[in-house]
Amino acid sequence: MISIVVATGNKGKVKEIAAALAALPVEVLALDKFPAIPEAEENGDTFAANAVLKATHYALHTGMPCLADDSGLEVDALNGAPGVYSARYAGPGATDEACNAKLLAALADVPQNERTARFRCVLAYVDPDGALLTAEGTCEGTILREPRGTGGFGYDPLFLLPGAAKTMAEMTIEEKNAVSHRGQALRNMATTLARYIHENRRA
Numbered sequence: 001m002i003s004i005v006v007a008t009g010n011k012g013k014v015k016e017i018a019a020a021l022a023a024l025p026v027e028v029l030a031l032d033k034f035p036a037i038p039e040a041e042e043n044g045d046t047f048a049a050n051a052v053l054k055a056t057h058y059a060l061h062t063g064m065p066c067l068a069d070d071s072g073l074e075v076d077a078l079n080g081a082p083g084v085y086s087a088r089y090a091g092p093g094a095t096d097e098a099c100n101a102k103l104l105a106a107l108a109d110v111p112q113n114e115r116t117a118r119f120r121c122v123l124a125y126v127d128p129d130g131a132l133l134t135a136e137g138t139c140e141g142t143i144l145r146e147p148r149g150t151g152g153f154g155y156d157p158l159f160l161l162p163g164a165a166k167t168m169a170e171m172t173i174e175e176k177n178a179v180s181h182r183g184q185a186l187r188n189m190a191t192t193l194a195r196y197i198h199e200n201r202r203a
């Protein structure tokens with residue numbers, strides 16, 4: 001059993017990551033176990049840069065393997081916004097409701113067939129031996145005109161998966177992980193991590 005710190009302040013992400021790792025011999029520790037660690041400053045220009053800087057920051061402070069997630073929503077009609085600023089779209093510390101309201105206002109004149117968008121997720125794993133592994137996932141969808149569903153977090157109630165005819169907020173965690181950017185990135189990370197462990201055993 002190895003212990004991994006899930007290095008995120010977002011409780012929605014912790015739940016999804018813990019559910020995805022539940023079948024593995026991994027103990028998931030959340031950041032509330034480490035209240036003295038200062039928050040990482042997310043000043044990267046890309047999801048990858050922010051994921052790596054968060055994982056590195058928390059690995060240095062905990063001395064433990066850390067898994068960080070940087071993710072966000074890219075809306076085509078907004079030239080990819082809010083992107084890396086998704087959590088702060090309606091200002092620093094903005095609520096999900098405020099970000100959703102701003103998104104709906106920005107898309108008010110955009111017809112349904114032009115409301116295409118995708119979620120992106122980059123995961124970074126850093127361990128005290130200096131390993132740095134990254135993995136990505138994306139999920140395509142469209143933005144509705146009003147929220148549907150109560151699950152998930154963030155923009156989930158507005159994000160429709162056309163194939164499933166459900167928003168991400170109308171899915172269980174397991175259903176969301178099966179199709180989401182984060183679920184895909186977690187599966188890619190599991191493969192990358194297994195390969196890394198195998199190669200280092202042989203070395």
Ligand SMILES: O=c1[nH]c(=O)c2ncn([C@@H]3O[C@H](COP(=O)(O)OP(=O)(O)OP(=O)(O)O)[C@@H](O)[C@H]3O)c2[nH]1
Pocket residue numbers: 007008009010013042069070071072073086087099119152153154155156157159168180182
């Ligand atoms: O509806 C959503 N379903 C998702 O599955 C999802 N994944 C990301 N997002 C949005 O993108 C921001 C990430 O920003 P972010 O990576 O900086 O995370 P965060 O600031 O919330 O926590 P931390 O991990 O940085 O501590 C989040 O706050 C959300 O607005 C999502 N919205």
Ligand SMILES: [Mg+2]
Pocket residue numbers: 042087
């Ligand atoms: Mg953040």
